[in-house]
Amino acid sequence: MNAAPAPHRRGLAQRLSEAQATIEALLSGQIDAVVDSKSATPVLLSRAQDALRQSEEQHRQIVEATTDGIMKVDALEKIVFVNGRLAEMLGYEAQQMIGMDVSTFMSASARASMVNTFARRPVGQDTLDTVLRHKGGTAISVNIAASPLVDGEGQRIGTLGMVRDVTERNKLQSQLMVSDRMASVGTLAAGVAHEINNPLAAVLGNLDYVAEILGGPARGASTSANPGRSDAWLIEEIRGPIGDALEAAARVRLIVRDLKIFSRSPSDEPKSRVNIQAVMESSLRMAWNEIRHRARLVKLYGVVPNVEANEGRLGQVFLNLIVNAAQALPEGHAEQNEIRVSTHVCDGRVVVEVSDTGAGISPEIIGRIFDAFFTTKGVGVGTGLGLAICHRIITDLDGALTVESTVGKGSTFRVVLPIPRPEAIEEAAPAVEPVPSPGRRGRILVVDDEELVLRSVKRLLSKEHDIVAIAKAKAALALCAGGESFDLILCDLMMPDMTGMDLHSELSRVAPEQASRMVFLTGGAFTVKASSFLADQAQEHLDKPFSPTTLRAVVRRHVQ
Amino acid sequence: MAKTKPKKPGAKTGLLLRLYVAGNAPNSLRAVANATAICEEYLTARYELEVIDLLKHPNRALADGIIVTPTLLRLRPLPVQRVIGNLSDTNQVLLTLAGQ
Numbered sequence: 001m002n003a004a005p006a007p008h009r010r011g012l013a014q015r016l017s018e019a020q021a022t023i024e025a026l027l028s029g030q031i032d033a034v035v036d037s038k039s040a041t042p043v044l045l046s047r048a049q050d051a052l053r054q055s056e057e058q059h060r061q062i063v064e065a066t067t068d069g070i071m072k073v074d075a076l077e078k079i080v081f082v083n084g085r086l087a088e089m090l091g092y093e094a095q096q097m098i099g100m101d102v103s104t105f106m107s108a109s110a111r112a113s114m115v116n117t118f119a120r121r122p123v124g125q126d127t128l129d130t131v132l133r134h135k136g137g138t139a140i141s142v143n144i145a146a147s148p149l150v151d152g153e154g155q156r157i158g159t160l161g162m163v164r165d166v167t168e169r170n171k172l173q174s175q176l177m178v179s180d181r182m183a184s185v186g187t188l189a190a191g192v193a194h195e196i197n198n199p200l201a202a203v204l205g206n207l208d209y210v211a212e213i214l215g216g217p218a219r220g221a222s223t224s225a226n227p228g229r230s231d232a233w234l235i236e237e238i239r240g241p242i243g244d245a246l247e248a249a250a251r252v253r254l255i256v257r258d259l260k261i262f263s264r265s266p267s268d269e270p271k272s273r274v275n276i277q278a279v280m281e282s283s284l285r286m287a288w289n290e291i292r293h294r295a296r297l298v299k300l301y302g303v304v305p306n307v308e309a310n311e312g313r314l315g316q317v318f319l320n321l322i323v324n325a326a327q328a329l330p331e332g333h334a335e336q337n338e339i340r341v342s343t344h345v346c347d348g349r350v351v352v353e354v355s356d357t358g359a360g361i362s363p364e365i366i367g368r369i370f371d372a373f374f375t376t377k378g379v380g381v382g383t384g385l386g387l388a389i390c391h392r393i394i395t396d397l398d399g400a401l402t403v404e405s406t407v408g409k410g411s412t413f414r415v416v417l418p419i420p421r422p423e424a425i426e427e428a429a430p431a432v433e434p435v436p437s438p439g440r441r442g443r444i445l446v447v448d449d450e451e452l453v454l455r456s457v458k459r460l461l462s463k464e465h466d467i468v469a470i471a472k473a474k475a476a477l478a479l480c481a482g483g484e485s486f487d488l489i490l491c492d493l494m495m496p497d498m499t500g501m502d503l504h505s506e507l508s509r510v511a512p513e514q515a516s517r518m519v520f521l522t523g524g525a526f527t528v529k530a531s532s533f534l535a536d537q538a539q540e541h542l543d544k545p546f547s548p549t550t551l552r553a554v555v556r557r558h559v560q
Numbered sequence: 561m562a563k564t565k566p567k568k569p570g571a572k573t574g575l576l577l578r579l580y581v582a583g584n585a586p587n588s589l590r591a592v593a594n595a596t597a598i599c600e601e602y603l604t605a606r607y608e609l610e611v612i613d614l615l616k617h618p619n620r621a622l623a624d625g626i627i628v629t630p631t632l633l634r635l636r637p638l639p640v641q642r643v644i645g646n647l648s649d650t651n652q653v654l655l656t657l658a659g660q
Contacts, residue, residue: 031587
């Protein structure tokens with residue numbers, strides 16, 4: 001085989017034309033490999049191209065698989081590239097967005113803050129929280145990590161943005177904050193309820209005692225227990241104010257009870273048979289301050305069976321609906337507006353309606369009012385959670401919460417709840433307390449660190465029984481351990497030093513017969529230990545404040 | 561090893577062609593097919609076509625002053641002529657092979 005002539009021996013013209021041909025072949029894609037004369041290693045173009053294609057494909061897959069939106073904009077803020085996720089986030093097709101101005105979905109202020117960010121830190125990455133506009137008009141909370149794109153000379157030629165949808169994260173955060181706040185309000189309410197209940201028990205007990213001495217229920221009562229008393233004028237004079245005080249104290253008692261209901265978490269208070277009307281009344285009392293300046297309140301209670309529900313949660317729903325109804329009305333025109341609550345049975349279900357004569361809800365938003373975080377109230381006024389929570393509570397009860405509204409006429413929220421199966425129907429309404437019969441004179445030990453409660457209980461019972469009142473559980477223990485015997489021990493549950501529970505366990509050891517005669521007085525804020533104690537032992541207990549009638553009924557059961 | 565396809569072996573006076581390719585790369589396969597077809601169809605004279613894989617014999621490519629593949633060399637008769645590319649332009653290939 002003849003040796004090929006060395007390249008340098010070829011003529012210049014020929015080499016030029018060969019170079020030309022090489023370039024043309026390269027440009028037309030007819031070349032597979034280039035020889036690297038230094039390393040003698042051929043560089044395979046097709047392989048390089050494959051590798052490039054594979055690498056591109058890999059990057060494309062990453063860019064498309066990421067849960068973040070990615071966009072590249074040029075110096076004129078026109079979209080050069082978006083991945084599918086960003087297009088989806090904003091409601092477009094990716095291809096549609098190429099060439100789009102970022103102002104289409106980004107507010108001027110958001111763009112300005114991004115520019116400011118770059119002015120502050122011209123290189124590297126910076127993030128900002130902002131809001132983008134979906135094609136449909138809704139706002140999307142996002143976090144954008146943006147990096148400036150610069151050319152070889154350091155000129156900014158555009159921006160690369162990684163866009164993360166933080167709507168869900170924000171929702172969770174606010175939900176957490178709201179439930180935190182609810183929890184602390186609940187704890188606070190329980191504490192306040194406990195603090196109020198002790199003195200309130202004394203106030204009510206003493207007022208009842210005085211009212212009894214004066215003769216029956218103070219107001220409107222015409223009979224007197226002591227008709228023969230000469231100072232009838234004084235009695236009549238005192239009876240009015242005492243009656244008013246008693247009524248006011250009774251109202252305080254209801255308010256405190258409402259507070260306790262609302263502070264309980266669902267797990268604390270399992271479902272039970274609930275009297276709709278009582279719950280509604282309780283909610284109306286709590287919302288009364290909102291209602292009275294804005295509307296007349298009309299109550300149309302039909303006869304409805306009790307429903308299976310959690311009293312606190314149901315009260316929360318009613319309260320929410322009532323407050324919403326009130327807030328739909330302007331303040332100060334109470335005579336012109338009306339809030340109507342009604343109950344009736346329809347198609348075998350209990351229907352509770354709360355209506356207002358307010359502005360109504362426009363058709364555009366009525367479909368969203370049960371969505372969490374949807375609110376028409378200003379920032380800081382509404383969380384947008386109220387109706388969403390109501391909806392969930394009612395749905396959890398196999399019920400339905402619906403709304404009907406006419407703009408300019410008002411809205412009606414309707415709660416529909418199932419009627420429990422007959423075998424589980426509530427026992428008959430509590431019988432009227434039997435007229436107290438004197439019975440035998442018993443010996444009763446009262447243990448409470450609250451002197452006021454001690455004195456009031458003593459005052460109420462000492463006519464019929466012998467009362468030993470002691471402020472310290474340790475003293476009571478010493479008494480029983482020393483051989484003293486009682487028909488009944490009324491004992492406060494929560495006391496400093498030694499609690500009612502401690503006393504019970506000590507007595508069980510030294511005087512078991514006495515321990516079995518304990519009835520606990522409870523003020524409301526239970527510790528976990530206290531509530532499980534009461535539940536486990538099936539311990540009889542009396543919630544403070546208690547009425548004299550209830551107290552006497554308990555005493556009668558034990559002293560016979 | 562170089563592939564040799566002597567159409568009419570032993571011919572010292574006939575056309576001597578050498579085709580440099582890069583393995584089974586697409587343009588290389590096309591160039592081999594085109595070169596064979598052109599030779600069979602148009603070269604009535606005796607010729608010899610040697611196909612050399614650049615990946616296996618890089619040094620031979622260097623010695624022949626090959627820069628890219630596929631490249632077809634006409635080594636005989638002199639002067640050496642080259643056709644760069646996958647040889648799909650038959651006229652161009654024939655013109656070069658006939659060139660003086």
